Amino acid sequence: MKGDSISIHLSGLRQRFNGVSVLDGIDLDVRAGTTLALLGPSGCGKSTLLKLLAGLLRPDEGRVMFGSETVADASQCVPPEARDLGMVFQDYALWPHMTVAGNVSFPLEMRGVPRAERATAVADALALVGLREMASRRPSALSGGQQQRVALARAIVARPRVLLFDEPLSNLDAPLRASLCEEIRAVLAQLGTTAVYVTHDRAEADALAHTIVTLSHGRVEHTVHR
Ligand SMILES: Nc1ncnc2c1ncn2[C@@H]1O[C@H](COP(=O)(O)OP(=O)(O)OP(=O)(O)O)[C@@H](O)[C@H]1O
Ligand SMILES: [Mg+2]
Known part of the structure; x- marks a missing residue:
């Protein structure tokens, strides 16, 4: 059932809103077929980064690549429907x-x-x-x-080649969060899809992700490979 997995590469990604810098030079790689969890305090730019991956926002600077294909840079921005991705949001x-x-x-x-x-x-x-x-x-x-x-x-x-999750379990109670988290992990493993998963919950990140990245003030604060 596994398709061809692709890697994701972000380089020098910057995003400002009304002159305020929200993402300030993000360099990140997601290995093909793995899940990267994004952690960080409220307002640090997690959802903004996800929107740049989805094509819902165009970066002010930097590049987004899916495999060897550039999907966003200074000269182009491939729309979401042409990126071959799936998204899951907090509010279903x-x-x-x-x-x-x-x-x-x-x-x-x-x-x-x-x-x-x-x-x-x-x-x-x-x-x-x-x-x-x-x-x-x-x-x-x-x-x-x-x-x-x-x-x-x-x-x-x-x-799809890429799955993006923005706090998908935040509206659910704790026992359900744990079981659904395990289901998501199993589905991702079965399909071999490359995924980026935004969460506030360290336990979710630990349960799901091959790599855990913490954002702070618009930058990658640290990266843990597991
Ligand atoms: N379209 C927009 N216009 C102006 N400011 C925005 C816009 N989108 C996000 N911001 C601002 O950018 C910053 C980062 O927002 P973002 O939604 O990426 O944070 P987050 O890390 O996902 O936070 P949370 O954990 O609360 O969901 C916030 O200060 C937010 O107010
Ligand atoms: Mg958010």
């Missing part, structure tokens, strides 16, 4: 009017995948997160943990 961001299957199928529809192929891929993704029985429910009829598993299924259904 599911579409309430769609069923679970509809939510998970959506990225495939955007990519023009034929209906029969979509049905198989959606069933596979839901099976991976243990929600096969919930395909026809609405998100409002699911628990928070189940909703986040739907968001995970939606992020992986198209087997």
Whole structure:
């Protein structure tokens, strides 16, 4: 089931908002098929860095590379939909009017995948997160943990090269956080996807990540390889 993993390289990345420097020269590498956790105090620029990876923001300076492909630098910025990535956010961001299957199928529809192929891929993704029985429910009829598993299924259904997580478990209670964290780790290991995972929670970073990077004042404060 593993696809071709890619590495991520960030060099000299700078981002200012209204003249205030938020990221001040970030150099980072994520090895292909590994998970990098980003830790750091509130406001240190974690989500900003994730948005630069996603293409939701264009860096003021520096370069973002996915494998050997430059996806952002001074002269270009590849839009999110052309970066072949999946994202999971703190607030799930599911579409309430769609069923679970509809939510998970959506990225495939955007990519023009034929209906029969979509049905198989959606069933596979839901099976991976243990929600096969919930395909026809609405998100409002699911628990928070189940909703986040739907968001995970939606992020992986198209087997993207890169997965980005922004505090995906922060809205859940502690026991559920631990079990979902383990599920995310297992899914990432099974798919071999390169991932960047933002969290406030050291235990989550320890459980999931091959590399833990702490940001402080817009810079990499330290890096631990595990
Ligand atoms: N679009 C924006 N316009 C202006 N300032 C912004 C914008 N986005 C973020 N900032 C500012 O940049 C800084 C870093 O924000 P960011 O969201 O990256 O922090 P964070 O590390 O994710 O924090 P948290 O842990 O609270 O989520 C903050 O001071 C924030 O107010
Ligand atoms: Mg944030």
